[in-house]
């Protein structure tokens with residue numbers, strides 16, 4: 001029996017790079033001062049944070065004053081959305097999409113409970129919103145637009161720059177500026193992010209999605225954009241994220257973003273090659289599968305495939321027994337058997353949505369990983385299908401030439 005462990009769930013989280021661990025190590029040891037303390041111990045920690053902030057700023061084409069360190073990607077999204085609305089003061093209208101990560105989607109649902117009006121933009125069959133729909137959705141009382149950069153289930157990249165351009169035109173014609181936030185958690189470290197080129201007011205990323213530690217996020221807030229605190233306590237991070245800074249993780253976050261940006265083209269080439277080999281292998285070996293969102297421009301690491309006539313959850317468990325880690329829908333949604341909100345927004349047939357599995361690559365994956373999956377997967381799929389009454393029925397129909 002082959003014993004291999006193959007991690008294909010890099011959109012859920014990634015392993016911390018050894019260079020990042022090394023960079024963080026001193027801050028768990030000798031350099032333990034509180035960055036707010038004025039003595040030597042504190043100043044050393046403060047210097048490390050300042051350097052990390054400058055590094056992250058440079059990598060995003062922002063200035064250091066525009067960079068906040070937060071507790072995670074979810075927290076960055078919450079500070080952006082609720083902080084902006086708090087500062088604005090009046091209730092109004094928000095535009096987002098149906099395919100956001102829960103960090104934004106559930107924030108918007110909560111806003112509806114608070115009396116805000118929210119428009120959820122539809123997506124096409126490949127998971128992409130339309131700029132025309134966006135233009136039509138804008139109202140006199142629109143305050144905020146929150147649209148993710150790339151989707152975490154299918155990888156589809158949204159037209160952020162085009163939306164920003166439209167917003168620029170729209171904002172010229174009105175007194176109340178509309179602000180633009182993007183959740184770029186799935187693109188940081190995979191695409192070169194340039195906040196000026198993207199044209200956004202706020203942008204959220206999370207270190208553990210690009211080989212940094214879990215529990216540290218970044219929020220870019222453009223100079224001049226007012227956001228109010230949603231937590232209270234201290235002066236840290238411009239008073240927007242009170243609490244003693246996590247020096248080690250801040251250092252690790254900056255290092256991880258730096259490493260992934262240096263290697264971005266090579267990593268993309270490698271990952272794309274692996275993804276395409278897996279896709280090709282699956283399409284050749286297994287009948288009745290569909291690639292979800294294959295028509296869109298997408299990040300290179302995600303492959304979302306529906307295996308018709310079986311449950312994605314069952315496939316996940318069988319793969320897990322063979323040492324292969326994948327996910328169904330998004331990790332946060334697994335455990336519930338509701339079909340993914342992303343796939344249903346893309347009008348994927350509910351039965352096909354139930355059989356969807358996301359393979360997500362990282363640059364540590366190898367060709368051997370793909371070969372192993374291709375040795376194991378077809379057998380598992382045909383075993384599961386042989387137990388499925390629907391599959392057997394459709395099989396006999398196919399033999400009779402009915403379908």
Ligand SMILES: *Cc1c(COP(=O)(O)O)cnc(C)c1O
Nearest residue numbers: 072073074101103152185186206
């Ligand atoms: C993972 C993820 C988040 C949440 O980030 P955390 O750091 O885990 O809170 C938000 N948005 C997207 C698109 C994600 O993939």
